[in-house]
Amino acid sequence: MNPLTVFLRARYGKGFASREAIAQHQQKAFQHLRRNIMPRSPFYAPYAGKPLSDWPLMNKALMMEHFTDINTAGISKEEALHIALTSEQERDFAPMIRNIAVGLSTGTSGQRGLFASNKRERALWAALMLGRFSPSFLQRQRVSLFLRANNMLYERLGNALISFEFYDLLQSFNSHLQRLADQQPTVLIAPAQILGLLAQAQKERIINIAPRCIISVAEVLSPEDKNAIETVFGIRVDQVYQCTEGVLGMTCRAGNLHLNEAYMHIERDIIDEASGAFAPIITDLTRETQPVLKYRLDDILIPDNEPCPCGCASLRLKRIEGRCDDILYWRTADGTLRMIPSDLIRQAMATAKTGISDYRTVQHGQQLLEIWLEAADYEQACAEVTRNLAAQAVSVKAQLPELRFHTGIHMQHDQKRRRVIAKP
Ligand SMILES: [Zn+2]
Incomplete structure (x- = not known):
């Protein structure tokens, strides 16, 4: 290819x-x-x-x-x-x-x-991304890439049609804002958390940019974050599901996430029959320098078996659930373990009337769930979340672990954000 x-x-x-x-x-x-x-x-x-x-x-x-x-x-x-x-x-x-x-x-x-990777493999990445997402080829596109991974040779892929600017997430976030404002990107590519911060900066008029395409990469994009980013910039946020091992999927023109089956053969290691949740085992059909064959990723994906209005038969994903290690399990009455989708935790937060602006959960074994909350009325939020989670536990016929609440979320831009974490 x-x-x-x-x-x-x-x-x-x-x-x-x-x-x-x-x-x-x-x-x-x-x-x-x-x-x-x-x-x-x-x-x-x-x-x-x-x-x-x-x-x-x-x-x-x-x-x-x-x-x-x-x-x-x-x-x-x-x-x-x-x-x-x-x-x-x-x-x-x-x-x-x-x-x-x-x-x-x-x-x-x-x-x-x-x-x-060799030059051709890196060019394939650019060809795939630009082919799918570039707003136009009538004018030179300016692409801003916020990434934490190294080996970023994308800047060298620049040509008459396109320029790349790389923003290193290990450097201070604020130092990037002026450069971004000067660059005025037409295409903005960043992890969900960074897109959220950029939307915030735009809202507070610290920057004023007008990208024509926004792509979330590298971490799970929650519906709340997606809404917030789309409201501020006034365009749809697309998603590219990629890791060092390759581009596994991207949103189609109908806005749904499909696996990238044109370039990857993907087998499923099913971990939950009820939802069809699986860990992908990928065989990359394009790599030549370092073959990626029958490579099991630590991600858990939830399939969507509905056909997509876009007409493409590549498997649709309801969502990327998170990493295998971060899947929560609660005990049921008969002592077995029940997988708890992160979506269930998310809903418990989203439906609280107090308005929770951010949260983290860390589960220890099956006994203790620690929850960090950012909310205007913290006490009220704790009470509501407790009620919501108890109701969720009843609905999935599992026992709610002990809950312990905290305030003050420590944010680190250079680390992948995980809202739901499980510890043994
Ligand atoms: Zn589609």
């Missing part, structure tokens, strides 16, 4: 009309993978002729362990780590080894991943 094809498909393609069309398309891509990519990877070469079910299940830790043998560019793990760590200390976002960009992913769990 070349960048032009990817661009044209994203810009003018109507998506796949049926599941059969997806299967057919993927079958061809698998042939290419088996013939041209896998034989160049010492780790995967022995599996090139074997069925998918025989391929090893990959994850972040295994990928790190076998990095040297997995990549097709002959880069050793030691060499890649050295370059990535040095450049990270120097906040240089363009570490290269023989035209291959290397970087370390952050990851909320502390476990870090090593990733390598």
